[in-house]
Amino acid sequence: MIEFNDLKEIVFLIEKQYGYDFSDYSRASMLRRINRFMEISNMGSVVDLKYELINNSVNFNTFLNEIVVNVSEFFRDPSFFKSLKTNVFPYLESYPKINIWSAGCSFGEETYSLAILLKELDLLHKSRLYATDISSNAIEKSKKGIYSNKSFKEYSNNYFSCGGKESLNEYFISDGKKSIINSDLKKEILFTRHNLVADGVFKECQLILCRNVLIYFNEDLQDKVLNLFYDSLPIHGFLALGKKETLRFSSVFDKFKEIDSTEKIYQKIK
Amino acid sequence: MEMIIIGGSAGSFSIILSILKGLDKKVQTPIVVILHRLKNVDSSLEKHLQLHSHYKVKEAEDKEIVKKGHLYTVPANYHLLLEENRHLSLDSSELINYSRPSIDVTFESFSTVLKEKCSGILLSGSNHDGARGLKLIAENGGKSIVQDCNEAEFDVMPKAAIRIYEHHKVLTLNNIIKNLNEESYGY
Numbered sequence: 001m002i003e004f005n006d007l008k009e010i011v012f013l014i015e016k017q018y019g020y021d022f023s024d025y026s027r028a029s030m031l032r033r034i035n036r037f038m039e040i041s042n043m044g045s046v047v048d049l050k051y052e053l054i055n056n057s058v059n060f061n062t063f064l065n066e067i068v069v070n071v072s073e074f075f076r077d078p079s080f081f082k083s084l085k086t087n088v089f090p091y092l093e094s095y096p097k098i099n100i101w102s103a104g105c106s107f108g109e110e111t112y113s114l115a116i117l118l119k120e121l122d123l124l125h126k127s128r129l130y131a132t133d134i135s136s137n138a139i140e141k142s143k144k145g146i147y148s149n150k151s152f153k154e155y156s157n158n159y160f161s162c163g164g165k166e167s168l169n170e171y172f173i174s175d176g177k178k179s180i181i182n183s184d185l186k187k188e189i190l191f192t193r194h195n196l197v198a199d200g201v202f203k204e205c206q207l208i209l210c211r212n213v214l215i216y217f218n219e220d221l222q223d224k225v226l227n228l229f230y231d232s233l234p235i236h237g238f239l240a241l242g243k244k245e246t247l248r249f250s251s252v253f254d255k256f257k258e259i260d261s262t263e264k265i266y267q268k269i270k
Numbered sequence: 271m272e273m274i275i276i277g278g279s280a281g282s283f284s285i286i287l288s289i290l291k292g293l294d295k296k297v298q299t300p301i302v303v304i305l306h307r308l309k310n311v312d313s314s315l316e317k318h319l320q321l322h323s324h325y326k327v328k329e330a331e332d333k334e335i336v337k338k339g340h341l342y343t344v345p346a347n348y349h350l351l352l353e354e355n356r357h358l359s360l361d362s363s364e365l366i367n368y369s370r371p372s373i374d375v376t377f378e379s380f381s382t383v384l385k386e387k388c389s390g391i392l393l394s395g396s397n398h399d400g401a402r403g404l405k406l407i408a409e410n411g412g413k414s415i416v417q418d419c420n421e422a423e424f425d426v427m428p429k430a431a432i433r434i435y436e437h438h439k440v441l442t443l444n445n446i447i448k449n450l451n452e453e454s455y456g457y
């Protein structure tokens with residue numbers, strides 16, 4: 001177990017050794033994730049942890065995956081995807097080419113959910129989805145698009161709650177244990193590494209999704225990243241945050257119009 | 271006491287209402303309520319609690335500062351953590367004990383920050399969530415209270431807590447209220 005006052009040194013060590021800057025992440029979450037990692041890997045003290053970080057770079061990937069919280073779902077918050085359908089896509093339809101950025105895409109669940117929606121609306125062929133994450137492991141997994149069947153029932157329920165017309169299985173090839181996403185859904189998606197803390201504007205996109213990522217940042221970093229999104233949007237472009245995240249306290253708040261206050265969808269107006 | 275954290279599951283809702291009704295108006299210590307809730311269902315939990323409380327009841331928002339006289343509920347599908355600067359943080363990571371929010375996660379996070387300055391209260395429920403966190407609260411010098419198993423509608427949760435740590439205060443509803451009124455009086 002480590003304590004709050006060990007955090008600074010650990011964060012410093014990670015930055016020096018591996019170049020990742022976690023200094024503006026939520027300290028409460030960092031502490032919990034690091035202690036969780038230590039518990040899972042049977043590490044007792046802060047000395048053990050430091051030793052591992054310095055001497056075992058192989059294990060750093062496991063560490064990183066535990067720290068960044070890659071937890072996601074297909075059609076997480078069905079009401080959100082419903083709102084995209086009614087409030088955002090009709091507007092984007094008029095563009096000849098639709099660019100979408102899914103930032104903090106985890107293992108691709110959110111991105112493939114979007115692709116399925118776009119396909120059902122007959123928009124996928126003129127869309128380009130850019131899906132990014134800090135974790136290279138997450139990007140690799142996203143590209144493969146293989147998911148355990150364990151949560152499929154839940155995903156299926158989500159899909160139906162947001163108005164899905166087919167059966168979610170239609171979009172996968174499954175065996176007893178795993179399902180792999182159909183390759184035609186992958187065609188318009190580019191999965192690539194991008195670190196919201198360190199990297200700049202990625203690509204101008206008419207819709208940016210960044211859901212359940214900002215809660216892991218402190219207020220300063222939240223604001224910095226929201227400015228990055230502002231810079232990445234054309235005028236009238238849309239920004240979608242997680243259900244419990246908000247623009248309200250950020251410096252760009254008055255440059256956006258609230259499109260759906262429950263689902264946290266905003267439109268850039270100036 | 272700087273904060274009171276109440277966790278409960280099946281059978282705990284009416285108990286929480288009674289606690290709120292029974293609290294002396296002078297008690298202003300911030301309260302956090304972690305209730306296992308249904309996924310993707312917007313319930314009117316906050317409205318119900320507000321009807322019975324002199325506290326301002328609200329759902330916890332990410333990075334908001336904890337204030338006196340406020341009662342915070344935890345949104346469905348999120349865990350609730352406490353930062354050292356007394357800001358609340360939401361967390362959408364794995365379910366713990368099949369639950370999100372998990373009582374253990376919040377008890378542990380708050381106890382780590384507040385040490386002896388928090389009270390944890392674990393009520394009726396039918397799983398083991400909260401036991402581990404309440405033990406940490408006790409070990410960190412905070413006050414740990416478990417609802418009397420004979421009174422709890424579902425005793426799995428209080429029993430689990432007592433099984434792994436036997437020195438919790440075991441109290442009936444009336445005594446929980448009395449205890450809170452006496453010890454947080456005028457804080």
Ligand SMILES: C[S@@+](CC[C@H](N)C(=O)[O-])C[C@H]1O[C@@H](n2cnc3c(N)ncnc32)[C@H](O)[C@@H]1O
Nearest residue numbers: 068069070072104106133134195196197211212
């Ligand atoms: C909880 S998941 C959210 C997944 C999905 N957006 C959702 O809402 O279900 C958070 C994701 O953010 C990623 N992340 C954390 N810090 C990041 C950073 N600095 N830059 C880019 N992605 C980051 C994590 O790797 C993780 O995959």
